[in-house]
Amino acid sequence: MHIRDLTIKKFNEGLTNKEFTALEMTKEIFDHIENKEPEIGAFISLNKEEAFLQAEKADIKIAKDEPVELLAGVPLAIKDNMLIDGLPATAGSKMLENYKASYDATVIKKLKAADAVFLGKTNMDEFAMGSSTETSAFKLTRNPHDLERVPGGSSGGSAASVAANMAVAGLGSDTGGSIRQPAGFCGVVGLKPTYGAVSRHGLIAMASSLDQIGTFTKTAEDAAILFKTIAGRDKFDATSAPEADKYGDELLAPKLEDIKGLTVGLPEEYFIDGIEPPVAKAVERAIEHIKSLGIKFKKIKLPHTKYALSCYYIIMPAEVSSNLARFDGIRYGDVSAVDKKLKSLSELYKENRSHGFGAEVKRRVILGTFVLSSGYYDAYYAKAQKARALIKKDFDEAFKDVDVILTPTSPTTAFKFGEKMNDPLSMYLSDIFTIPANMAGLPAISIPVKGSEGLPVGFQLIGKHWREADILGIGQYYERLHY
Amino acid sequence: MADINKKSLEHLADLARLKLETGEEEKFLKDLGNILDHFKELQELNTDEIQPMTGGTSLKSVMRGDEIFEEDHYIDADKIRDQFPEHQAGHLKVPPVFE
Numbered sequence: 400m401h402i403r404d405l406t407i408k409k410f411n412e413g414l415t416n417k418e419f420t421a422l423e424m425t426k427e428i429f430d431h432i433e434n435k436e437p438e439i440g441a442f443i444s445l446n447k448e449e450a451f452l453q454a455e456k457a458d459i460k461i462a463k464d465e466p467v468e469l470l471a472g473v474p475l476a477i478k479d480n481m482l483i484d485g486l487p488a489t490a491g492s493k494m495l496e497n498y499k500a501s502y503d504a505t506v507i508k509k510l511k512a513a514d515a516v517f518l519g520k521t522n523m524d525e526f527a528m529g530s531s532t533e534t535s536a537f538k539l540t541r542n543p544h545d546l547e548r549v550p551g552g553s554s555g556g557s558a559a560s561v562a563a564n565m566a567v568a569g570l571g572s573d574t575g576g577s578i579r580q581p582a583g584f585c586g587v588v589g590l591k592p593t594y595g596a597v598s599r600h601g602l603i604a605m606a607s608s609l610d611q612i613g614t615f616t617k618t619a620e621d622a623a624i625l626f627k628t629i630a631g632r633d634k635f636d637a638t639s640a641p642e643a644d645k646y647g648d649e650l651l652a653p654k655l656e657d658i659k660g661l662t663v664g665l666p667e668e669y670f671i672d673g674i675e676p677p678v679a680k681a682v683e684r685a686i687e688h689i690k691s692l693g694i695k696f697k698k699i700k701l702p703h704t705k706y707a708l709s710c711y712y713i714i715m716p717a718e719v720s721s722n723l724a725r726f727d728g729i730r731y732g733d734v735s736a737v738d739k740k741l742k743s744l745s746e747l748y749k750e751n752r753s754h755g756f757g758a759e760v761k762r763r764v765i766l767g768t769f770v771l772s773s774g775y776y777d778a779y780y781a782k783a784q785k786a787r788a789l790i791k792k793d794f795d796e797a798f799k800d801v802d803v804i805l806t807p808t809s810p811t812t813a814f815k816f817g818e819k820m821n822d823p824l825s826m827y828l829s830d831i832f833t834i835p836a837n838m839a840g841l842p843a844i845s846i847p848v849k850g851s852e853g854l855p856v857g858f859q860l861i862g863k864h865w866r867e868a869d870i871l872g873i874g875q876y877y878e879r880l881h882y
Numbered sequence: 883m884a885d886i887n888k889k890s891l892e893h894l895a896d897l898a899r900l901k902l903e904t905g906e907e908e909k910f911l912k913d914l915g916n917i918l919d920h921f922k923e924l925q926e927l928n929t930d931e932i933q934p935m936t937g938g939t940s941l942k943s944v945m946r947g948d949e950i951f952e953e954d955h956y957i958d959a960d961k962i963r964d965q966f967p968e969h970q971a972g973h974l975k976v977p978p979v980f981e
Binding site for chain 2: 439454482497498500501502552594595607609616632637638640703705706709710712713717720727728729730731732733734739741742743745746747748749750753756758761762764765766768769772778779781783786787788789790823826827837840873
């Protein structure tokens with residue numbers, strides 16, 4: 400089987416039917432990575448030797464005819480803000496250039512228990528702050544569909560690696576769209592689960608009331624497999640909820656009659672003039688296609704949508720300024736080029752943070768410090784928390800009428816390098832359709848529109864809390880339709 | 883709404899333990915000004931009777947029982963100390979806190 404055709408599902412079939420070994424496939428993927436990496440730039444570090452050992456471990460179980468998990472031997476790409484014991488975890492920042500993780504994130508522990516293989520750590524916007532992967536301190540990642548364009552961000556490396564067949568699937572994190580937007584740009588499936596479904600223990604925190612770990616895959620079916628493996632309550636993440644242990648088999652084997660019975664809402668606030676015509680056309684086509692399954696559609700309103708961006712860019716930097724206070728350069732590896740012989744601790748902090756952080760991180764830390772500061776707190780932060788409650792209420796109301804909401808993932812297709820780097824506000828606008836799901840803690844998925852010409856276009860399905868089964872179910876039946 | 887000026891920017895940077903270069907300062911003032919301008923739209927929103935959403939979940943904060951975890955979840959302290967750029971006899975080494 401060619402690695403281009405590999406999905407988690409097909410990998411498992413091939414492996415258990417002994418058509419190939421996990422080691423053979425892992426070696427083949429590393430050969431492909433060696434060829435492609437100079438062009439794509441998806442990885443910050445590779446984990447070759449360890450990956451071969453992990454693959455062999457899966458192969459031994461297969462040789463002994465022991466039962467294995469669906470992810471056994473599957474080569475995965477992991478965003479570089481998740482900790483794998485002993486491996487670098489830079490979060491795309493010079494601040495952590497020399498840091499090596501001291502433990503496994505909970506998602507990594509679960510994947511190790513399933514005998515998955517970790518190919519390496521993928522490139523990302525610095526501390527996940529960006530929508531193009533251009534704020535990475537280390538390298539550019541190029542969109543496999545057009546090397547002159549960005550892969551989206553912040554999980555651009557994971558998205559590009561799956562799109563370029565440099566990994567069978569991958570993990571990312573999504574605070575305001577950092578999985579769904581790059582998935583849309585790169586033509587792969589990106590799932591952001593319900594807030595509280597997947598433990599963030601061992602994820603380098605950006606904005607804790609919004610962050611969620613999720614998946615990059617080639618199919619919605621694979622997304623269901625990978626998500627079910629990493630979901631679950633964890634006592635090391637106080638926000639992970641008991642519902643996270645209750646996901647059933649409907650994730651992996653949705654019934655057509657259940658899916659047909661769903662009603663999909665189309666919010667008028669998401670179908671606006673600012674959408675590029677090719678995106679609007681492609682999403683329209685996806686809607687027609689989904690209708691052919693027998694699913695009903697309904698127009699709905701989410702009236703506070705226009706406030707989501709402002710609300711997000713107050714709440715997120717506030718949390719960023721607090722979460723990133725721990726990066727002082729004295730605990731998580733050395734910050735290069737800083738004179739350690741400074742007179743005071745305070746000076747050392749300043750030197751380390753000024754050398755370690757890039758411009759976008761500094762901008763958000765300062766913005767967050769401002770909105771939380773005495774005299775401005777009520778006007779900005781408290782106001783934004785109230786606006787957030789209204790945005791969530793919009794969804795609560797809409798979900799009384801519909802089961803799933805469909806929108807474009809982004810207003811545009813992948814843009815060119817440098818196009819938005821000098822204007823932060825225009826960069827922020829590329830997340831307008833993905834932010835609201837984070838604000839309300841809802842599960843959402845980006846699925847590539849089938850048969851679209853030119854650059855990939857994604858459409859987004861937003862589900863009710865804990866109803867990943869609905870959005871993954873529509874996704875699975877959509878991808879089985881012949882175009 | 884008050885904008886950020888040069889003086890308040892310096893104060894904010896100091897609070898956040900950041901040093902800004904001269905060029906960086908000007909760019910930040912312009913960018914932050916644009917961003918804060920955009921936030922003005924929130925003021926038109928009536929939120930008088932609205933309870934703020936203070937987190938990402940409706941879970942209530944609960945205290946866990948003061949119990950020892952039996953499982954092997956402990957992180958080797960040496961692995962953490964190994965990541966300190968400067969350490970001595972198992973302690974984190976830093977310049978003086980008081981001048």
